[in-house]
Amino acid sequence: MSEFNQLYSPLIQSAKWYSVQSWALEHTAHGAWLLESESLSRRLAQYCQHFSVTVLAQTIISNDHLSMMERKLIGNSDCLEREVILYGDQQPWVFARTLIPMTTLSGKEQDLVDLGNSPLGYRVFNTKNSRRDALEVANLGTQQQPRWARRSRLWINDKPMLVAELFLTQSPVYAKENGC
Numbered sequence: 001m002s003e004f005n006q007l008y009s010p011l012i013q014s015a016k017w018y019s020v021q022s023w024a025l026e027h028t029a030h031g032a033w034l035l036e037s038e039s040l041s042r043r044l045a046q047y048c049q050h051f052s053v054t055v056l057a058q059t060i061i062s063n064d065h066l067s068m069m070e071r072k073l074i075g076n077s078d079c080l081e082r083e084v085i086l087y088g089d090q091q092p093w094v095f096a097r098t099l100i101p102m103t104t105l106s107g108k109e110q111d112l113v114d115l116g117n118s119p120l121g122y123r124v125f126n127t128k129n130s131r132r133d134a135l136e137v138a139n140l141g142t143q144q145q146p147r148w149a150r151r152s153r154l155w156i157n158d159k160p161m162l163v164a165e166l167f168l169t170q171s172p173v174y175a176k177e178n179g180c
């Protein structure tokens with residue numbers, strides 16, 4: 001396990017998620033990021049010269065290890081758990097944990113197992129029949145110094161997966177607030 005997983009995986013798994021309506025996100029710099037309904041990878045790539053993904057871990061986890069809410073969102077199948085860091089110009093910008101039910105890894109989507117360091121978002125949003133729903137937001141920091149995270153369900157050819165993303169301090173999400 002890398003330092004990043006040790007630190008961020010438990011953090012994101014214990015996040016308290018709230019509906020987007022619970023936060024005053026409209027017309028804020030961070031809100032535009034948190035509410036992104038298309039590919040986050042594509043958006044991040046516009047803010048750097050070199051965008052990359054590094055896989056930290058990829059394992060199969062039993063459905064028993066999912067929270068009740070995770071099960072409600074993606075069902076009762078065992079899952080492939082994929083944890084990555086998204087980098088902009090070699091800076092860690094986002095920690096992401098994705099749960100892909102084994103039932104989603106069927107038909108054309110069998111290749112999701114072999115994504116390696118290619119961004120999941122490119123694969124999902126390059127497919128015509130894809131969408132995002134069930135978006136929720138958490139603040140893992142304080143009110144003065146927020147550390148934003150979001151969780152959403154992605155659908156590819158009507159098959160679900162659950163993506164949780166933690167925006168790290170160096171990400172452009174905080175650029176305005178940092179006065180950069």
Ligand SMILES: C=C(O[C@@H]1C=C(C(=O)O)C=C[C@H]1O)C(=O)O
Binds near residue numbers: 039086094165
């Ligand atoms: C879901 C997207 O893909 C991004 C890339 C991920 C990956 O490669 O594992 C995981 C989460 C996302 O932040 C996206 O671009 O919207």
